[in-house]
Amino acid sequence: EAQVTQNPRYLITVTGKKLTVTCSQNMNHEYMSWYRQDPGLGLRQIYYSMNVEVTDKGDVPEGYKVSRKEKRNFPLILESPSPNQTSLYFCASGGRQGPSYYGYTFGSGTRLTVV
Amino acid sequence: GQQLNQSPQSMFIQEGEDVSMNCTSSSIFNTWLWYKQDPGEGPVLLIALYKAGELTSNGRLTAQFGITRKDSFLNISASIPSDVGIYFCAGRTGNQFYFGTGTSLTVIP
Numbered sequence: 001e002a003q004v005t006q007n008p009r010y011l012i013t014v015t016g017k018k019l020t021v022t023c024s025q026n027m028n029h030e031y032m033s034w035y036r037q038d039p040g041l042g043l044r045q046i047y048y049s050m051n052v053e054v055t056d057k058g059d060v061p062e063g064y065k066v067s068r069k070e071k072r073n074f075p076l077i078l079e080s081p082s083p084n085q086t087s088l089y090f091c092a093s094g095g096r097q098g099p100s101y102y103g104y105t106f107g108s109g110t111r112l113t114v115v
Numbered sequence: 116g117q118q119l120n121q122s123p124q125s126m127f128i129q130e131g132e133d134v135s136m137n138c139t140s141s142s143i144f145n146t147w148l149w150y151k152q153d154p155g156e157g158p159v160l161l162i163a164l165y166k167a168g169e170l171t172s173n174g175r176l177t178a179q180f181g182i183t184r185k186d187s188f189l190n191i192s193a194s195i196p197s198d199v200g201i202y203f204c205a206g207r208t209g210n211q212f213y214f215g216t217g218t219s220l221t222v223i224p
Contacts (some may be wrong), residue, residue, distance in 0.1 A: 004157075033212070042121075042216035043158070043203065050210055058211065090157050103148045104205075104212065106157030 002027045006091050006107035013081055013114055021076045021110050023091030031094040032074040033058070033104070034066065036087040043090065049074055081114040088112075121204055121215030128194055129223050136202060136218045137188040144206030144213075147180050147187040152201045152217070161202075162189070194222050 004025045013019050025032065033048035035058075045058030049068040063085055065077040074093075078085060088111050092104040121138045128134060138147070146165055150158035162173050164180035164187060171178055177190045187206075191198055199222050204215040 031210075035214075040216065043205075043214035045211060045213070048210065056210070059213075092157075103150075103160035103163040104158075105160070106150075108157050109155075 002105065004091055004093050004105050004107040006089075006110050009108065009110060011110060011112050013112070015082055015114055016080050019078050019081060019112075021078075021089060021091075021112070023074045023076065023107060024072050025074075025091075025093040025105070026072065027093060027095060027105065028071065029093035029095045029105075030071070031096065032068065033092050033094075034064070034074070034076045035090045035092065036060065036085075037090060037109075038087050046076070046089075078112075081112075083114050086112060086114050119204060119206055119213055119215040121218055123218060124216070125219040125221070127221045127223065130194060130196060132194055134191040134194055134198070134220060135188060136204075137186060138204030138206070138215050139186040140206055140213075141185070142206075142208060143184040144208050145184075146207035147178070148205040148207070148212070149176075149178050149187070149189045150203045150205065152203065154200075158203055191220075194220075196222050196224055198222050 007022045030051045034046040035043040037043050044060045047066040049055045091107040094104045149161045152158040162178040167184045169180040175192045201217040201219050203217050
């Protein structure tokens with residue numbers, strides 16, 4: 001089954017304790033991205049990656065890091081989490097056919113609480 | 116970042132009614148996408164539009180890519196209870212996708 005898998009689904013952590021949220025896709029997609037979703041603000045892009053070893057900042061990259069060492073994996077790293085990073089996080093991947101992009105496929109989300 | 120204005124913010128309709136929602140932007144987009152999100156889940160792609168003026172249907176759903184490339188609409192015909200959820204538009208420019216703030220749809224049986 002074609003899917004984007006995020007782990008963990010739920011995470012409660014303390015301020016300053018480094019954490020990683022993993023994301024893996026099995027569709028051989030070039031494009032992967034991380035979003036955070038907050039009430040009233042919709043989905044905001046954190047980072048995206050066009051392919052292996054190619055990453056770019058989205059709209060809200062501060063406090064986050066990513067890496068793309070393999071095509072299928074795109075982990076999100078919070079080196080020193082703070083309470084304002086409490087949010088619902090989504091990973092997404094997308095492929096390309098000629099000049100057109102496929103629509104994204106989203107993971108099921110990771111609800112992060114930083115206390 | 117880019118601002119997508121999605122309206123209405125919420126809708127309460129009777130089962131069987133048709134629904135219309137739209138998304139506008141001050142910028143031109145190359146792709147418009149419509150997603151539905153159920154509680155506790157990630158958004159699921161409903162319709163993708165790649166050309167200005169394109170009109171695409173997916174069952175009871177119809178979406179159009181505006182001629183100006185700055186807007187898109189989504190129509191749902193003959194709504195049913197399982198249409199309940201939050202609907203998001205998204206636009207692509209370059210390599211980035213931007214999302215609207217969503218339309219919350221409630222269908223009253």
